[in-house]
Amino acid sequence: MSETNRIEYKSQLTKDLDLEKEVVAFLNYREGGNVYIGIDNDGKVCGLSDPDGDALKIKDRIRNNISPSAMGLFDVVAEKQDGKDVIRIIVASGSEKPYFKKKFGMTEKGCYIRMGTAAEPMPQFMIDKLFSSRTRNSIGKINSHRQDLGFEQLRIYYDEKKKTLNKQFRKNLELLTEDGFLNYAGYLLADENNISVKVAKYSGNSRVDLIENNEYGYCSIIKATKSVLNKMEIENRTAATITPKERNEQRLWNAIALREAIINAMVHNDYTREIAPKFEIFADRFEITSAGSLPEGLSKDEFFEGYSVPRNKELMRVFKDLEMVEQLGSGVPRILEYYGKACFHFSENFLRMEFPASERVTESSTTQVTPQVTPHVTPHVTPHVTPQVEKLLNVIDDTHNSQELMEMLELVNRKYFRKSYLQPAVNAGLIELTIPDKPRSSKQQYRITEKGKQLRSSAMKLDKN
Template structure:
């Protein structure tokens, strides 16, 4: 594949390669782009010898040499091409243009823009025009109405990922305004706030008969997000179709697409309007509504092609740190892999995603018999309070023997379908977490 307006190749990372210039050009470009290290200009795969080392250098250079901050606007990942490691730098279009090299400031030596397949100096008139229209109402620039915020929940989530927060975390995570006060991003991520996300459930196909109205919030947005994901996962039950030849089980909604939709609606919600995203479950569909239209400069066509302009880069950075988001621009393509463009509706002030439920047929009738539950498994079910990793469950049970815990508690609960893996595709992952199934909830409530 040749270089394009959105793809740049570099044979290697060296002092002669001005990686800052290339990143700035894509930040200032309305579509963003990708830079590959280890591929020649002609498209020949060269590979890199020290991928991990080069990735650290790239992150350090972009973090320290660019302004405004590009954190939350770029990803650095590795890909295997023809058996060789290649580094890919994914850059989103920024909302605080113009971006520039700190060393040269907002001058033609510091600002660049993508023109065709090259990064060209940005003319001074364009620099001044972009600066005059720069977005100033982002959650990172709005001062929190509370300055007595605490972040214990956020500390716990970072420690779970072996990324403990240091004393400078508020500055490092950009939770401070330019004046040094806590900003609205900090308010959203704090232990206490006034933000609540609603998950409503209706009996029919309209909003007349409300049967559940759950609220998750007044806490760190990360905790609220995980609670919403747990609730939606419980609602995404398995529909069964019985034919003359086989029994077909399928979820009401594609779990991968649904998870991406939930995360996207929260991370890209326009919180400056003080309107949180809303989740509504009907008998035939689920609707997810987030505040804010498409970011300025992003067309629907570009949106569907995966072009990313993060509305809340501070949140995006934290969600990526905590592995709730994999990489920039991956959410919409994953949703489109299961649902068509018609599932999106763009309104003047909102974006709504509507996912129809898979066709439900008469399920196989099984007698309601309470399964036999061992004392160990029953003890395990009683300690669940959402998602937990193995060590948390052991600690809550007061068990030190990992083998005993897995053999007599966890594995039997999973086999009986009382407990399920949050990430079933990586059953042996060190970061694996577990949650009760609907059956597990019912058994626990029976007592």
């Protein structure tokens, strides 16, 4: 394969190789690009003798020799081609153009742009034009509302990946403004903030009947993201259709696409508007709405082809450090693989993703069962126990009133709780009333029966197996 406007080949990494020029050119190019080390100009694979050592040198050179900071805008990936080791440098288009080599500054010797298959010096008039329109309203340039912030949650997540945050981590992770104050990226990653991340659930296909309203915000955006992922892992149950010949299983949503979409929304949301992504579960679909439409200079076609223009490079870097994202530009193609372009909806100020469910998410009032096909949802304690009753059995451990049980289940709709959780459990003899002769008593409480305990114990054993 020959070089293109988005592909550059270099046979070896040497001190004489002007790697920074190639990277700067792609940072300034609206589509970004890829630099391959270990392949010559003719496309012949030469291979590298020390790919790991070369990868470290590449990261250091890009980090130290290019301005504005390119951290969060590039990946260095080791690959095999023709059985030989090569390195691929994935470069995203930056939002703070013009990028330049620090040694020469914002001049024609320091600024480059991709033209065809070559990195060409950027004319001074273009440098001046880009600088005058440079995006300054970013989370890296906005001062945090608070400067008395802690980062214990972030330290724990880095420790889990055997990475240490030293005393200079605020500077190293670009959580400070040029004046040395904590920026809005630091605010989002801190232990406490005022960003509310919600996962709402409705009984129908509209927002009329809210049955759950889970809030995971006011903490590190990393912790909030993991909480949303965990919540949706629980919601994304496996539906099974049993016929006389076979059992067909399918989750409500594709797990890979779901994870990519949630993380993409958290990383690329426009937080300068102080709005967090919103996650909503309907009876027929799952919706994600994030602030900000397409990044400036990126068309819909380029978006769908996987060209990456990270809106929040500081967040992208941390998410990559914690291995929550793999490489730049990989999220959208993975979503498209399962749901296609139709799941994306763009407006002037928002991006919405819609994922249809493989079957009804919330139970309808009537369920028809034929002898030929039996709808069945796993996991169940028994075929007669709904997921809602199963959840109730899992949380009840003493005597509780209805309000306490609703809070434990994170429910807000009392009518839905009684109809779908409490009453079926009582009717099945799994939950009993403490004042059975006065079911409407204000002092009424509920406790699990021996039958309920046996079913719960059986379910735990099945889960372990």
